[in-house]
Amino acid sequence: MKPTKSSDISNKMIEKIISVAYNDANVFERAVVYLASLNNNRIKSELESYRRTARLVHTFSEEVCPDKIFANSKINNLPKPEIRGSFITDLFSLVLNKPIASAFASLTVVLLIIATVIFNRPVERRFTDHEIQLADKQTKYALQLIGNIMNETQQTLKNEILTDRIAKPIHEGIEIVNTLLKEK
Amino acid sequence: MLKQERYRFLIQQYKNKIYSYSRYMLKNKMDADDVTQEVMIRIWENIDKFNLLAAKTWIMKTTNNLCIDYLRRRTVVFNREHEIDDEFEDTFSINAAGDNPYLTTHMNMMVSKVKEAIERLPENLKSIFVLFEINGMKYREISKTLDLPINTVKVYLLRARKKLQEELKDYEAHEVI
Structure with missing residues (x-):
């Protein structure tokens, strides 16, 4: 086995140190390395050394593709990427960059539609025979009441209103007119 | 369309x-x-x-x-x-060093050293290192991209990090970040 920089550190520990330095380690590994670094200066210095490199590496961003590439004759005829994305491009980005969020949003919309359809369906109530008979009785009673009221109204209209209030004054008026004509 | x-x-x-x-x-x-x-x-x-x-x-x-x-x-x-180009180091965020000219110069040198060290890595280690650390790909994606088992990707990445550290060892003795 190739000797490591610090011969008193095992390869497994070096692997853990690297994982911790590059932020790949789980909580357990972190704890192991931190505890070990408290008692061992070589582990501590290794960890620091790897951390410095990791910090530098993590500051590197992707190289920016120069625009002049798109002006080259080889790809001049191909569609060029837009500076401001179109709706479809934005939609693609949203779905592909955040697939879980998009799937969740779609699922929520579908569930809402299903729930609306289910809860807004007309309720089919089934009535018992007793309830139907009772309703029938109540309907008949209500209709009877309405019939009685209509009959009474008809009688009142015929006997009191038409006779006393309309026919009688007209009759009197005509008699007066007749009397006046006879006198002349 | x-x-x-x-x-x-x-x-x-x-x-x-x-x-x-x-x-x-x-x-x-x-x-x-x-x-x-x-x-x-x-x-x-x-x-x-x-x-x-x-x-x-x-x-x-x-x-x-x-x-x-x-x-x-x-x-x-x-x-x-x-023919290493001048622009290659420009993408690093110099702001990390603030306005301090010494720190800016020092950071530029460190960036240059680290980039050179990355470039010196063997191809198989470098490809995994760049895909993981620079392009931000996950183990599974790298595994599919390079047709390698995930465990191999992990091992290569570890080796690349070790190798990078070894490459920077001599320089690191003098640096302070």
Whole structure:
């Protein structure tokens, strides 16, 4: 086995140190390395050394593709990427960059539609025979009441209103007119 | 119409990844430009053949294959590898050092050293290191891109980090970040 920089550190520990330095380690590994670094200066210095490199590496961003590439004759005829994305491009980005969020949003919309359809369906109530008979009785009673009221109204209209209030004054008026004509 | 939109989307999304990976792998701006253009052409030609969800691995695999072809072809006398371009170090966020000229210079030197060290890594380690650390790909994606088992990817990444540290060992003795 190739000797490591610090011969008193095992390869497994070096692997853990690297994982911790590059932020790949789980909580357990972190704890192991931190505890070990408290008692061992070589582990501590290794960890620091790897951390410095990791910090530098993590500051590197992707190289920016120069625009002049798109002006080259080889790809001049191909569609060029837009500076401001179109709706479809934005939609693609949203779905592909955040697939879980998009799937969740779609699922929520579908569930809402299903729930609306289910809860807004007309309720089919089934009535018992007793309830139907009772309703029938109540309907008949209500209709009877309405019939009685209509009959009474008809009688009142015929006997009191038409006779006393309309026919009688007209009759009197005509008699007066007749009397006046006879006198002349 | 949709084909064009798909293409535009893919280019918008992955052009920097393609270019960045090519730059690190080929250590040369002109070759990186060529590879990026070649990948763009292949994307256009094959746009109907792959799923958008699987596009990332397809594109990076194509980029990797083209880089390997370029590296194999590069046995010519003219060694362009030393033609390291000035812009290559510009993408680093100098703001990290604030306005302190000493720190800025020091950071620039460190960045330069680390980039050179990354470039010196063996191809198999470098490709995984760049895909993981610079392009931000996950183990599974790298595994699909390079046709390697996930465990191999993990082991190679570890080796790359170790190797990088060894490369920087001498320089590190004097540096303070």
